[in-house]
Amino acid sequence: MAQPEAARARDDTDRPVPAIELAGVEKVYRASGETLAAVRGLDLSIAQGEFFSLLGPSGCGKTTTLRVVAGFEEPSAGVVHLHGQDVTGVPANRRDVNMVFQSYALFPHMNVFENVAFGLRRRGFPKAEIKARVGEMLGIVDLAGRERSRPAELSGGQQQRVALARALVNRPRALLLDEPLGALDLKFRQAMQVELKRIQRQVGITFIYVTHDQGEALTMSDRIAVMNGGLxxxxxxxxxxxxxxxxxxxxxxxxxxxxxGGEVAGVGPATAVISYGPDGRIEVPVRDGVEIAAGKRLELTVRPEKIGIGPGRPADGLCGVRGTVTEVVYLGTSTSYNVSTSAGADVVVFSQNSTSAEGIATRGDDVWLSWDPRHSYVLGASR
Structure with a gap:
């Protein structure tokens, strides 16, 4: 599907106009004398044709943000722009966006063709164009040949693709998706993640996707906004x-x-050293925005797959922490080791089962954990 001319619009500085832009958006609910700030001072700029995800736990403000973009909720403060136009206060039916929900809301008495054609018929498109556009869209969502099937005759994944086709056939400038895969089982959900990304690339439309599933967001998104407490x-x-x-x-x-966590023992031009336990040593890169000074306590993170585990002291240049294995879990492609460090922290290590069927360590073993200093990442304070 060709991208609309408006999608190539540029502002006065010759920069591409964002598909969706939120500036200082807030949404406050008041009930029974109480005030709840669901969204607080949100600034977002989403590019044309981007697959953008809002990710976070329940109650973080992601669905409220989506509903503000759609026009189902009015912001308490701030401005919403769609393709450079201020649409704050514009009703949902006059915004050039469509929304897909977790409940597909297909018409059970209509077949696939009729469900997808519904919006076009309401807008008075001629029959020939409806047939062509519905056929094109069913081909894109891989449902060609199922035009006469009723929703009850389709799998959950097929019903989801009908809902997508119905939303996309109107050629909106943006598609908003509110946890659309939540009703599918794991196998279908994983398959639909790949399908959604393929469809989005093919139609070239901006997608905003709301999910609490970090795997979904990592798999499909060009960019992710991780939300917490309305921020x-x-x-x-x-x-x-x-x-x-x-x-x-x-x-x-x-x-x-x-x-x-640990106390900074020394700071160099590019790295800092943290003393850890009686004989452990952690090195961390110095990064912008985080104050690192001798004597200051820092908190850092290391991903489990970055850590090596073994009986011997790590080689020079690696971070090293001693501990005792408290649990070993075989996961097929990898083994998970829980290790209690000499400083009292619990660390998880993922080791690939690529070279031997036997594990590296067993419960109760004293081990060293090691990793490259570039995989130590100092954390800033939450907002």
């Missing part, structure tokens, strides 16, 4: 957020993360 804790690519979490909340919410 964005971190905004970045999946790799940036996973490899370099900005705060303790992000480190704990995205994947499995080990949180360690």
């Amino acid at each position: 964005v804790e971190q905004l970045g690519t999946p790799r940036e957020i996973y490899e370099r979490p900005a705060t303790r909340f992000v480190a704990g919410f995205i994947g499995t993360s080990n949180l360690l």
